[in-house]
Amino acid sequence: MIATVVCEQYGVRYSMVASRKKNAECVVPRQVIMYLCREYTDATLDSIAHLLGKKDHSTVMHGVDKIRQDLRTNSELRSNVDIIMKKLNLQEKAAL
Numbered sequence: 069m070i071a072t073v074v075c076e077q078y079g080v081r082y083s084m085v086a087s088r089k090k091n092a093e094c095v096v097p098r099q100v101i102m103y104l105c106r107e108y109t110d111a112t113l114d115s116i117a118h119l120l121g122k123k124d125h126s127t128v129m130h131g132v133d134k135i136r137q138d139l140r141t142n143s144e145l146r147s148n149v150d151i152i153m154k155k156l157n158l159q160e161k162a163a164l
Contacts, residue, residue: 069156070101070104070105070108070109070152070156071085071101071119071120073152073155073156074097074100074101074104074152075097077097077148077151077152077155078093078096078097078100078148080093080094080097085097085098085101085120086098086119086120086121087121088121096145098120098131099131099132099134099135100135100145100148100149100152101116101119101120102116102120102128102131102132102135103131103132103135103136103149104149104152104153104156104158105119106128106132107132108156108158112125113125113128113129116128135149
């Protein structure tokens with residue numbers, strides 16, 4: 069469900085996101101999927117990697133960290149993530 073909504077928001081096919089392509093058109097939605105899956109599901113890093121056709125959990129860790137950092141400074145990314153979260157009925161976690 070998360071992957072479907074993210075792909076719809078960014079206007080890309082899931083097959084592109086799950087591919088080895090490294091252009092921004094694919095990487096940003098892929099990392100947003102990683103971030104949302106990690107933050108709002110009980111999925112393991114390995115299962116998220118498998119979902120996106122990646123070899124191991126380190127790619128997911130990098131993607132999640134990248135989105136966390138970019139959300140602080142990139143208003144366009146923040147807006148897209150907010151829209152996706154609303155479509156998925158996800159509540160923002162309170163900052164600790």
